[in-house]
Amino acid sequence: MRSIGDDRTTRAIIRDEALRLFAAGGPETVTLRQIAAAARVSPGLVVHHFGSKDGLRKEVDQHVLDVFEAMLGELTGEGGAELLDPGAGASSLSEAFARHLPADSPLPGYLRRLLLSDTDAARLLFRRLYELSRAALDGLVAAGLAAPGRDPAVRAAFLLANDLALFLLRDRLTEVLGTDPLSTDGMTRWAPEMLSVYAGGLTAAPPQPPGDAR
Amino acid sequence: MRSIGDDRTTRAIIRDEALRLFAAGGPETVTLRQIAAAARVSPGLVVHHFGSKDGLRKEVDQHVLDVFEAMLGELTGEGGAELLDPGAGASSLSEAFARHLPADSPLPGYLRRLLLSDTDAARLLFRRLYELSRAALDGLVAAGLAAPGRDPAVRAAFLLANDLALFLLRDRLTEVLGTDPLSTDGMTRWAPEMLSVYAGGLTAAPPQPPGDAR
DNA sequence: CAGAATACTAAACAAACGTTCAATGGACGT
DNA sequence: ACGTCCATTGAACGTTTGTTTAGTATTCTG
Incomplete structure (x- = not known):
């Protein structure tokens, strides 16, 4: 090519x-x-x-992890624990991904497979993400934006899993919603809904637009 | 065997x-x-x-879908839209699964692969689950237990994706939490945390045990 | 510019794959 | 008891797999 x-x-x-x-x-x-x-x-x-073919696979694995790690470095370098922060620019891992990668990048698909494979690389990657999620939750708690919950370990895992779900189910979600949730358009539909639930739960009334006269 | x-x-x-x-x-x-x-x-x-091998694969596919559908029939038959209902017994698809299947059942693993595969069966299954999720959300709204949100389609997809995440990331979550979230023990850790967020968001204080004197 | 190292190809390799086929054995109806 | 069907096997088939090898370009190096 x-x-x-x-x-x-x-x-x-x-x-x-x-x-x-x-x-x-x-x-x-x-x-x-x-x-x-x-x-x-x-x-x-x-x-x-x-x-060998397996050597190639391993090198691709490492390459993907390197690129991913570089992207993560950029994100955490930009401004502390803004990851998973409802107030900051990037409200989730998925959104950060969508912003830093071209729309047709094979990286999300590869990471999806890697994450679900039964390999040490997958375990390492997930553990890395989990610790990131815990740190992000700690940050939110310190900033008074979230409660640690009864079981902070589970709460952090819950948030991470939800975030990754977007990733893993991207194609399926695109089909039922008519929009790729990892695209710019899709994010503007997905993020407010997600943040609304995280902010006030399922029962909370949606925040009214400021100029609404009703 | x-x-x-x-x-x-x-x-x-x-x-x-x-x-x-x-x-x-x-x-x-x-x-x-x-x-x-x-x-x-x-x-x-x-x-x-x-x-042929593909014929076997198709038959296994159909068999799994049949078993799954039968389980779904039992659930919806038990008592209307109790799926995803924070008050009812089964608060999520995953929990229902965990309750109706032996711990070492290969069915969750198979469904995970099926759901992520690029096949018509996967699309059909996900659409089925999505419509179930929409119906469940409608039920919650009608019962006053949830708001439809600004974009009900996305809200239902969000809830479904979160639910399935437990499924897809089961092994990884087991590693970082030390408990299989689909086991009985794991559910007692996971469900309260999930319901707490769904009930009042991340900022809500955890419900105090009734006898807590603090 | 000579020589060594590296990039690259075409062809062949053994192993493993899904599949076919002829043969065997037992079960069942007549 | 006989003939028919179906389950089952062992061996073979052609294809494709990852890999090896021998040989030819190309590039680097002194």
């Missing part, structure tokens, strides 16, 4: 194409020959660069 | 073993020979009974 102006090395092209195909169908369903064809190289070259 | 007292037909045994293996690793990673070995039959017999 190397077009004019594409200065990636062949190795990077193979990695990126593998990432794209893995995200779509999972590493098991994708063959080395498919990857080689997508990158317009011979199957042998893939092995030459990555040792 | 046919032991004494096992009156299942060989056909049913193969189906059940396939279900178990599919749930664990996905249909693509499981070979006909593995299924045959688990059921203690020859690979040829599997094809003889189900036509």
Whole structure:
């Protein structure tokens, strides 16, 4: 897929194409020959660069985690514990993702598979997210924006799971809602509803627009 | 795996073993020979009974959906829209699941894979669940237990996604919490936290136990 | 510019895959 | 008892899989 102006090395092209195909169908369903064809190289070259298919998979895994970690660094660097903060700009992991990634990025799909796979990488990633969620909840509590609840560990897990659900069920939600909840449009529908429940529960009346004369 | 007292037909045994293996690793990673070995039959017999591996997969799919639908029928039959009702016995789909299925049932795992797969069965199942969620929300609104929110479609989707998150992330949550949230013990930790947020948002003080003198 | 290292391809490899097929054995109706 | 059906097996089939190998370009290095 190397077009004019594409200065990636062949190795990077193979990695990126593998990432794209893995995200779509999972590493098991994708063959080395498919990857080689997508990158317009011979199957042998893939092995030459990555040792084996599993070596390629591991490198793609690491690459995705690196990109993700870099994005996380940007977010927490921007302004402390604004993650999961209803008042701040990015009100959820999913929203931060949607903002920092192109709409057609294979990364969300890949992370979805990674997160649900029974691997150490998945366990590590989730634990990382969980600790982030706990820290965010602690921040909210300190700021008086939330109560720790009876079981803070469960509350943080609850918030994280809800956040990730958007991610995992993205395609299904897009079908029933008619809007991709991870797109800009979808976020403007999803976020207020989510924040409303988090702010006052299911029974709370929706906040009236300031100019409403009724 | 046919032991004494096992009156299942060989056909049913193969189906059940396939279900178990599919749930664990996905249909693509499981070979006909593995299924045959688990059921203690020859690979040829599997094809003889189900036509092909894909035929077996389809039959397992349908079987799982049938069992699931039967369980759903029991639930909605018990007492109207008690699903998602914070006051009723079963406060969520996940809890209902946990109550009606043995702890080591492969069905949750299989449904997880099915729900995330890009198939018509997945779309149909999710749409079914979504409409159930909408009906449940309508019931709550009619009973004065919830507000429809600004965008009822999104609110129902939000509640459903949160519910399913428990399902999809079960293993990961078990790791960080030390308790399987779909077990009886896990539910007693998870449900109160979830209901507390749904009742009054994140800021609400946890309901004090009646006899608390503080 | 020579030589060494690296990038890359085409062809072949053994293993494993889903599937087919002929043969066997027992169960059942007649 | 006989013939028919169905369950079941073991061995084979062709295909596809990941990988290896030998050989050819290309690029780097001194």
